[in-house]
Amino acid sequence: MLSCLLPLALLPCLSAAYSFNFESTPKACDNLSISVSGSGSPPYSVLVIPIGASPLPNNTEVRTIFQHNFTGDSTSASFQLKFPQNSQFVAVVSDSSGFGSGGTSGAVTVLAGESSSCYNTSTSVTPTWVYSLVPNSLTQCSPTRIWWDETTGLVEGTPFFHGVIPGGESFSVPVPTNNLTKVANEGLGFDWTPSVRTGTTVILVGGDDRGPGSGGSSNYIINFGDNSCLSDSSPSSTAGSPAGGSYPTSTSGAGTSDSSSGHHTNVGAIVGGVIGGVVGLVALCLLAAFFIRRRRFHQAQKKPVDLLHENDGSNDNLPQFYRPEPFIVPEPSALSTTAGHETTQAGSDTRPSVDRRTSHYSNLTADQPMSMRSSTPDQSVSTSAYMRKSPAPPSFRPVNIVQHEDAGPSEDAAPQEPETIELPPAYTNIRAKNEPPPPPPDDETAAV
Template sequence: MAPRLRPLLAAVPYAALAAAYSFNFKNTPRQCQNLEIGITGSGKPPYSVLIIPFGPTPLPNSIEARRITDVSFNGTESSVSFQLKFPENSQFVAVVSDSTGFGSGGTSAVVTVLSGDDGCFDPNTTVQPPFLFHTTPDHLLVTCTSSRIWWDNSTVQGIPQFQGVIPGGQSFLIPEGPLSDIVGQGTGFSWSPPVRVGTVLLLVGGDDRGLGTGGSNTYTMQDGNDYSCLNTTSPSSTPGSPAGGSYPTSTDGSGVNIGGGGGSHVDVGAIVGGVIGGVVGAIALALVILFAVRRQRLKQGTKERPVDLLQDHDNDGPGDGRPPEYYQPEPFVLPDPTVASTTFEGSVAGTAPYAPGLGTRASTDHRQSYLSTSTSETGLTGLRPPASSAPSTSTRKSPMPPTFRPVNIIQHDDAGPSEPPPPPDDEPETIELPPAYTNIRRDAPRPSQEGEQGEGAAGSSGATTQAVTAAAQA
């Protein structure tokens, strides 16, 4: 480090340098080709630019061929050109300073080196800085928490100086506290970094041989739940647009940063990706809305209809939600009885012919007679009521005519039962009727006529019995 810059850098350790000037890359950074940097605005020369490697090396077997490069402008010139001895696809951060302090011209974002020429570095040899420095805890920095930066005092020239570099943000000089020697940790000092949690910080070390002669280490600030050291002047990763003008930020050169002098950072790759993502998102949203609207319309236009298990089509109904015609209810009409029964005194079956002295009813009465088995006392067959008081009806719809069974009807007279008829081939059922008492008269008959009347009555009763029996057999 130049002796004339040391007092100035120590005087403004954390000043948020609102630079009145900036810089830009006048050509694209390429492997082993000259890179030209120009100053814009009014600074205080002489100017210098520090090129700090960032990220892992792209060379095979982890060969690190990059060195921290400190380039000074000649006199009051506002531009400088130098050979970039970085391999392609590697990255770096550029910091420009003038006589007012370190990083006064701004800090670029991470720059990517594109393909170019060969032969400016040895791809098989790893370079080492003149001295190394360490931190305790190792590789760890915590916001507002004390850490120790130390080195081997036998490897340095003079007193080392350290700088903090935030890519795309602010760079500053780290103030040194009282130096101390600790066995196993060499010579060093304690520092509580006033950098916000999550910030990427490059810690750069140098001695009297120049900036960066001690190499650099990369840290991501950790949270220690202590923010007492932070204020409005604390270094930030987002003070504004990164300096550097236009340069590639990706290995294919698609990303371009445009910054410095109030410019803005434009990442073409991010813009293209954002546009494509927005278009895809809009299409997806439109499809979701279309699906929802279509589903709502179908839901509103669909009416509940009964399930048709007999037909496999849905267009047989009247169209207003009612079931088809064959689903309409039909009233049940009682069919006419197949056998018209006739009831008269003594409950004669409807098929018996008219007999003198027997009362009859019209066939439209539709009441069916019931036949019973023999009585328990007399042993004679006769009529008995059904088990239920309600008359039974026939539900047969067949047009077949009724069949009749042979029936014997016996009319009793005053003299007692008559002789039974000869049994037919199919033994008929016998129905006995009570006496008709047709010989009873209100006026007593004369004695001279009693015999004649008795014979007449007996003959009439016998004739009636014979007529009824004949009709039943027929």
């Protein structure tokens, strides 16, 4: 048992022992050079399989599957690529240890060459014989019958089949030559259970004694099934690095694949993703800043105005309409009434009445003005003296002025007694007294 498992364990090591590279750019009708590097087991060979639709008008297919064998122990080979421009193919390199031991390339695009005279565009090529599947699909770990019609005489020898996975691991389909079965309406064939993972693209290539490709090829995608036949060595599309080195994968020649990296690098997608991420991050930051500013604005609008300013005790920071102003006592609006005289209300256009009184010097008091005294002491005055009285001064009374605060007294301030303002008496109730006339004034006084 151990002797049977040992070769299987060494198979991955042998597969990874060497690889190949395209030494020239694949161009229509030009020579394509391939070199092998590493410790393989010559002789080497390369199998070229066209994939995809034909780029020629009316879908004319001029491509054929072919295998080119290296000369002797040579590690390089060159052959003419008879494929039209913009078509694609997959290359598989093998040595004496088995099929696909040198690796499988990805989809290679053929660029424009110097001419297009190496193929005939008038007719389409067809395989020598064909094979069929029942059911016409491949399912993971589910048996599929592969059969062909041996009665037509088109098959030479016993057919064989290869499973080619672009950019992955290719393999040979085991054919039980001593256990082929014949089924009515199906011909001769055998059952095969593909141990290939779900979603893997597989190109099934049929061949006979004339070489691989004589039975044509078909593309399949492995359907979902059970995992009973899978193992760590089960092939898949991403099991290994695409072989072939650098080669064009698009019609413009861009998007080359490098076997050292093991994957295709799409610079445009990476740059686009980075720019999109940066723009999204900036948009989120701007949105967050907007909501923060909006929240602060609403909080500032809801904050009440403190009219007391109990914290700092100062009114300097109050708005203009909330600043207190001192109370100013208004001017008196009415004049008091003097005994024996007529008075008028303040602001009236009526002039005060004139009190005409006839008097003698003997009736004058010492407080009367000097102009009313005669220059001759004994002379009596027969004429009447007319005097116009000024309005009596306003009558004032003691007033207590109390200034109230807008929002009430401060809780911290101690209660204060109201300030009392005392004003002098108005002397409105003092009447003039009759006194003997004073001595006559001198000449200077009379002149005045």
